[in-house]
Amino acid sequence: MxxxxxxxxxxxxxxxxxxxxxxxxxxxxxxxxxxxxxxxxxxxxxxxxxxxxxxxxxxxxxxxxxxxxxxxxxxxxxxxxxxxxxxxxxxxxxxxxxxxxxxxxxxxxxxxxxxxxxxxxxxxxxxxxxxxQGLPNLRVDSASVDQSQPVYSGDVIDFSALVLNSGTVDAAGSNLLLSVPESADVILATPALTAGSSAWVNTTIIAPSSGIHLIEATPDIDNSIYEASETGKTETVQLVVSSRMDLSFKDDLTVVSDPEALEGPWMISGTIVRTNGTGPANIPMVLEINNPLGGVVMGAPFSVQIMGTGYAEQPFSAELNSSTIGSLPDGDHVVTARINPFGESGFEQESTDNDEASGLLTISPIPDVNVDPPLCTSCTVQSGDDVEWRITVTNTGDKAVRGYIEYTFDGINGQSPQITLADGEILTWTVSLPTNLGEHEALFTGNWVAAVGSWDDNKQNSKFSTSAQVESKLKLSWEYASLSVVDADNERAASPLQDGAAYTLSINMTSKETGSANFSCDDGSGNILSTMSTTVAVRGDRVSLSCTFTATAAMTTIRFIPEETSIADLFTMSFATMAAADAADDSTSSDAGTMTLFGIGALILVGILVAAVLLTREREEEVERDIFDYCPACDGELEGTEDRCPHCSFNLKKARSQFHDCHECGESIPDLLDNCAYCGAEQDVSSFFERRERKERKETVKEMVALPEEEDEDRIVTGTQNFAETVKEFGFDEEHLEEEWDANIEAAEAEVEAAYDRRHADEVALEDMTEEEIEEYKSQVVTTLKSSRDESPDHDLDAILASKGELRSLDKDDGELSASDASIRERLFEITGEEGVLPGEKVTVGMTLTDSALAGNEVAEATANFTFDDDDDLPLSGSTKTAEEQREDAKSRKPVRRRSARQRKKDEAEKEVSNQTAECGACGADLPPEADECGTCGARFG
Known part of the structure; x- marks a missing residue:
């Protein structure tokens, strides 16, 4: 280290x-x-x-x-x-x-x-x-502010600080920090001070808000002088700021107006408050509203007089009307009251931040009534007829309005009853007004008139003007009372008329309006007998028409046909006419010819119908192929024998029993047919069934159970060693039994496979499904309602019995059928196809002898031959056929094959009826009728 x-x-x-x-x-x-x-x-x-x-x-x-x-x-x-x-x-x-x-x-x-x-x-x-060694030591020896007069917020006052160097070493120049509340800090320069000397630092400050504040002075704020002590150097002086008069609002403004006075005036009220005031004063004020379209809307200035000393309140109110705030749009606006808005002198306050108060002023839209152009039921009428007018009025405002419709039609003035429209209401007023005579254009004008105290903002959209076309066409009416028929001698004709005789028919007509009209007279078959022309010059005149004709047996018809249907209606009159005697034969011959023609026509129509049916009918094989080609729910390919679709588990067995009516011919056909079997019309098979998603079918590996191996395959456990010879003794053929066993084994295997598929159909279908698809699959339901075929009257039991002709019922008192009821038994055999013995028939029982010991028996010569030809190729059979015939049958017998889909369906239906079993609606398994739970899929039934 x-x-x-x-x-x-x-x-x-x-x-x-x-x-x-x-x-x-x-x-x-x-x-x-x-x-x-x-x-x-x-x-x-x-x-x-x-x-x-x-x-x-x-x-x-x-x-x-x-x-x-x-x-x-x-x-x-x-x-x-x-x-x-x-x-x-x-x-x-x-x-x-x-x-x-x-x-x-x-x-x-x-x-x-x-x-x-x-x-x-x-x-x-x-x-x-x-x-x-010694150091300088700067400190503020004393500090003061000038408070000889009351100090108010915002006043400018003097401040002085005495800075002393109490150390033994001289101090260079430095800076003094002056901290004033609610103002920025002030830096004041301090001169150099020798040891023990001092100097005054002076400045002015702005008085803060009212209250007691502390002003701090700190020397050598930059620490530029190394001093003996750096603590306890700040000096604090107290400043007392008095509160001056202050104006404010006690609460927000209140805006009041009459709900029915949509155009004002609006009364704005509030309360002004003065603190620290003395004597009366008129406070200038003004109301302002910011216009959302730009600018400020200002009301007329006003003043509020306030009195008292210290704290005082004074309520005030001012009015705004539509002439002042008419430029403002509809809706809510903020109105603001401002104190001393123009800065007049003598109103110096403690604070101006509270010189505003606001309220909400609502300008409701003035309701406007809009009148749509009137609509006429028929805008073109005959002169003098009424025109029905429908006038629709709409109140577009949010206030109810009252008024009426004032109109003029074809020179006639009128008005509707008073109408009251709620806010936003649409009302249609209907009136029928007559037209003047003559062809002209009838003008219909008018407008909505607001009632006293109600409103209509825009008068221009309250007016309407339209017209109706008035026609003045000639109109003639038949006077049936004036009808007359005279013969050639101008005598009144007697009824019936005579064939070949000449008659004249006359009838009058009344007129409306004026004009010309042309008529033609014919015999009802289009043969014009005469033409007529008439003119009406004066309204209301009558005209007369006449026509001369020759009566024709057996009925004579005369028609007056107007050239214009608008002028008059078609006139038709028929008269019974008596034929002459020599014309009877001709009439009979004519009737016979007519009937012959009708018969030929009927035969032709029947032939066409039969040909149509034959040409459009599909063969049974084609129909069956249509049914079993593809699954109707997922279009998966089918073999035709499945009870459930292997691709989506759709219940085909139920689908085969559903029928619908063909949209072309109305015949009841299966839902699975692509084309109608009667008319050949194409059918939308998928529309009758719920669409399903086809899944890729996985091959299910069936469990194979190995049979125990036997050491000696030729070992016979039970039975006989020579089976063929044994069964011949019982009258059976070994080959026939093997074929029957093979057929039964195949049928049993098919039933086992079908049962296995039904049992595991849901598991196979659910293997590749997602959770959402499994939930959707389980929620699918195949309806078990009756099909249209079941409800067809052709499938009713009564209809089937009726088709068999007259039947005889067996009453309770009649007892059981006996041999005397041979006719009934014979009829039953014909219906059912059964074979039986009828009374009176002679029955011979082979390989039996008549016992002559029994009394009453007719004994005939009876012989019995128990010998038979030993044919190794043909076993003994219970058939009555000869040996040669049996050999031919054996050669021509076809190999055993599986039943067709149609036959299997029929056999299953018969088996279902005979066994009286029910079917599970979930998996299709056969169940006892009283079962409440499926043993295959576990579904429960209510």
Whole structure:
């Protein structure tokens, strides 16, 4: 470790001590030291500073000196002046050093004492004198502010500070810091001061707010002078600031207006407060509103007189009207009252920060009534007819309004009843007004008139003007009372008319308006008999039309056809006409011909219908292929025999039983058909089923159970060794039994696979699904409601029985069927396809003999031949066919094949009915009807 300068000094002193000197060292118990070994650092300390004192000790003995007592004292050896007392150990014939620091030196001659003792010997004492130099010491001896008059906030007052150098050394120039509350610090220059001299530092300050404040003055703020003391140098002086008169508002402004007076006036009221005031005073004020469109809207200035001494309150109010604030838009505005807005003299206040108060002024929009152009039900009418007008009025404001519609139509003035419109209400007023005679344009004008005390902001959108077209066309009406029919002799014609005779029909018409009209007369078949023209010159005149015609059996029709349908209606009149006798045969022949034509037409239509059905009908194979090609829920490819789709687990068995009506022909067809079986119309199969996402089907590895191996495969456990010969004795064929067993085994395997697929369908479908897809899959439900086919009347039991013709019922009293009911049994056999024995038929039972011992039996010659040809190729069979026929059947018998999808579906349905089983709605497994839980998938039923 590097030695310090003090250590170097000590070593030097020790070396010097080896030189023979005239000074005698002190010795105590073999430890030696003297004033020559005492050193001071620094050599010339200053007052207020410190000095480091060190003394070197030497152990002249060869052994260590233990418990050597050492002590330092300042100026005299006394307990209160002790600087350090310690106990040290000095090695034999070795030097050591002890030290202490004397802080807070005072100016003048100082003396340091050192005392040591070793081994209980007499202590040795010696001292060293040194001189402490003096320093300047600046402080504020006194400070004052001029408070000969009351001081108010903001006043300018004088400040003086006396700076004294109380030290023994001269001080150079420095800076004095003056701290005034609520003002920035002030730096004042202080001149150089000789030891013991002083100087005044003067300035002016601004009085802070009212109250008692402390002003601080600190000399040598920059610490540019090394002084004897740097603490306790700040001087504080107290400043008392009196409170002057102050104006303020007690609360916010209150704005009051009549809710119905949308255009004002608005009364603004508040309370002004004065503190520290004396006598009466008129306080100038003004109301201001910031215009959001720019600028400030200012009301007329006014003054508020306040009286009293000290604290005083005075309420005030002012008025604003529409002429003052008319430029402001609708809505809420902040109105502000300001005290002494123009800065008049004599109103100096303690503070102006509280010279404003605000309130909320609301300008409501003036309601505006908007009148839409009137609408007419029929804007083109005949003269004299009424026109129905519909006038819609809208209140666009937020206040209710009252008024009426004033109008003029076709020269006639009028007005509506008083109408009240709520805020935002839309109302349609309807009125029917007559038109004047003659063709013209009827003008309809008017406007909305606001009632007294109500409003209408914009009068321009309250007016309307429109017109209706009035036509004056000739209009004729038939007078049926004037109808007359006369014969060729101008005599009134008798009914019925005579075929081939000439008659004249006449009828009058009444007119409206004036004009010309043309009519034609025909016989009802388009043959025009005559044309007529008539003119009406005077409104209300009558015109007469007549037509001469020849009656035709068996009915004569006469029509007057107007050239313009708007003038008159079509007139038609038919008369019964008697045919002549010689015309009867012709009439009969004509009727026969007509019927023949109708028959031919009917046959043609029937042929077209049959051809259409044959051409559009699909074959059974095509229909079945359409049903079983693809899954309707996910379009996955199917084999056609699945109960559930292998791609999305859709319940195909349920889907096959659902029907809908064809949108083209209305026939009931299966939902799975792509085309209607009756008309061939394309069907949207996917719309009848819920769409599902197709999943990639994973091949499920079925667990294979190995059969136990047998040592001898030819070993016969039970039965007979020659099975073929044995079954022949029972009348069966081994090949036939093997085929039947193969078929049954295949059917059983198919049922096991189907049951296994149904049992694990959900597990297979759920393997590749995410949690969201599993939740969606479990929430899907296949409806079990009846299909349209089930609700069709053609599937009703009564309809089926009716199609079988007349049936006979068996009453309770009739008992069971007997042999006498042969007709019933025969009919049942025809319906069901069963075979049976009817009464009266002779039955021969083979390989039996008639027992002649029984009374009543007719015994015939009966012989029994128990011999048979031994044919090794053909086993004994229970069939009644000959051996040759059985051999032919065996050759032509086709290999056993699986049933078609349609036959399997039919067999399953018959089996389901016979076994009376139910089906699980979740997995499709067969269940007992009374089951409340599925043993395959675990679903529970309510």
């Amino acid at each position: 590097q030695r310090t300068p003090k250590a170097a000094i000590i070593v030097a002193l020790l070396l010097v001590s080896l030189i023979p000197l005239s000074v005698q060292a002190g010795d105590s118990g073999g430890v030696q030291s003297s004033a020559a070994q005492l050193s001071l650092t620094p050599q010339n300390p200053v007052m207020g500073g410190s000095v480091d004192i060190e003394v070197g000790l030497y152990n002249s003995a060869q052994s260590d000196a233990f418990n050597v007592q050492v002590a330092f004292y300042k100026n005299s050896i006394s307990t209160q002046n002790r600087l350090l007392q310690d106990e040290i150990t000095i090695a034999g014939e070795a030097f050591t050093t002890v030290s202490v620091t004397w802080n807070g030196l005072t100016e003048g001659v100082q003396k340091v004492w050192f005392e040591f003792s070793a081994g209980g010997d007499i202590p040795v004492q010696f001292n060293e004198e040194f001189t402490v």
